[in-house]
Amino acid sequence: MKLKKFSLAAILTASILLCGCSNSSQTEASKTEATPFAVHGALSVNGADLVDSNGEKFQLYGMSTHGIAWFPDYVNYDTFEYLKNDWNTNCIRLAMYTHETGGYCSGGDKEQLKTLVKNGVDYATQLGMYVIVDWHVLNEKNPLTYKDEAAAFFEEMSSLYADYDNVIYEICNEPNSTSWDDIYTYANEIIPIIRNNDSNAVIIVGTPTWSQDINNALDKPLEYDNLLYALHFYAATHTDWLRQRMESCITSGLPVIVSEFGICDASGNGNVDIEQADKWKELIEKYNISYMCWNLSNKDESSSIITADCTKLYGWTDEELSTEGKWISKWFKSE
Numbered sequence: 001m002k003l004k005k006f007s008l009a010a011i012l013t014a015s016i017l018l019c020g021c022s023n024s025s026q027t028e029a030s031k032t033e034a035t036p037f038a039v040h041g042a043l044s045v046n047g048a049d050l051v052d053s054n055g056e057k058f059q060l061y062g063m064s065t066h067g068i069a070w071f072p073d074y075v076n077y078d079t080f081e082y083l084k085n086d087w088n089t090n091c092i093r094l095a096m097y098t099h100e101t102g103g104y105c106s107g108g109d110k111e112q113l114k115t116l117v118k119n120g121v122d123y124a125t126q127l128g129m130y131v132i133v134d135w136h137v138l139n140e141k142n143p144l145t146y147k148d149e150a151a152a153f154f155e156e157m158s159s160l161y162a163d164y165d166n167v168i169y170e171i172c173n174e175p176n177s178t179s180w181d182d183i184y185t186y187a188n189e190i191i192p193i194i195r196n197n198d199s200n201a202v203i204i205v206g207t208p209t210w211s212q213d214i215n216n217a218l219d220k221p222l223e224y225d226n227l228l229y230a231l232h233f234y235a236a237t238h239t240d241w242l243r244q245r246m247e248s249c250i251t252s253g254l255p256v257i258v259s260e261f262g263i264c265d266a267s268g269n270g271n272v273d274i275e276q277a278d279k280w281k282e283l284i285e286k287y288n289i290s291y292m293c294w295n296l297s298n299k300d301e302s303s304s305i306i307t308a309d310c311t312k313l314y315g316w317t318d319e320e321l322s323t324e325g326k327w328i329s330k331w332f333k334s335e
């Protein structure tokens with residue numbers, strides 16, 4: 001259900017209810033204004049659906065940052081506020097690479113990266129937005145590679161945010177050349193660490209082949225509730241066959257989130273395919289699937305939503321947006 005469609009009475013009731021019971025460290029603004037979190041509260045997973053605190057189907061949608069180590073400037077209150085108020089988004093994803101240059105497990109400044117994550121969570125919380133903390137597994141391929149670091153990171157984050165119902169944990173962005181069994185083993189170590197601190201947290205689990213093989217999760221689901229399985233697509237590369245897989249897994253009862261996608265090719269660059277992108281949009285809306293767009297930066301590549309010569313952190317004009325930026329902002333605003 002969309003924020004805009006709520007009556008004022010429902011918004012006020014939701015705000016009052018949440019005022020009475022939500023965590024005192026969440027700001028007054030997020031509790032008393034008709035923010036996404038004030039209206040929808042703690043999310044959970046019911047069958048294949050993500051639902052809000054009223055049990056209504058709920059869709060998260062918004063931008064994913066680029067790697068926060070490389071583009072830290074976009075992790076700021078004004079940018080998030082603009083994305084919420086002007087682009088009508090309800091969620092932000094904080095992508096923290098683990099293996100790439102400057103990554104959390106490959107020489108990056110751990111304290112600085114954690115500060116960026118914490119700042120990002122604080123800004124989203126003050127604004128009443130949902131926020132995804134993304135452990136951005138990519139070129140290490142197997143999430144078991146940095147399992148111990150992941151365990152320590154999620155122990156710290158989930159104990160800090162145990163009472164923050166707007167925080168969602170994504171434990172491995174895109175395993176690749178890795179079996180579902182390895183991801184399963186990893187998830188069975190990390191999920192209990194998070195749940196020990198925050199028993200109801202919604203957790204996103206990546207799937208094999210850069211989060212395309214959600215069918216593996218359907219065949220052998222993890223034995224926890226409140227999980228979403230990640231399907232990622234890049235519209236110029238991934239077409240009908242992956243949409244068919246997504247639809248058949250959803251109709252078979254698998255809870256799916258598109259926690260990352262772009263409308264160019266899988267390199268994050270190259271041509272943008274609007275025709276395929278529109279088909280993905282139609283399928284996502286048909287099933288109310290949550291969707292987070294890659295990426296919030298002005299890097300000179302097609303998947304960046306801001307043009308390379310624009311250094312504004314918010315308030316972009318259409319001319320300052322890339323083709324993907326224009327396409328996605330239109331979709332968000334139509335929600």
Ligand code: IDC
Nearest residue numbers: 100138173174210234260266267268299303
């Ligand atoms: C890409 C970035 C690019 C960066 C590269 C690092 O767009 O600037 O140099 O990562 O390896 C994914 C990943 C995401 C990728 C993106 C595009 O989750 O990190 O970002 N992509 O390749 N999966 C499929 C595509």
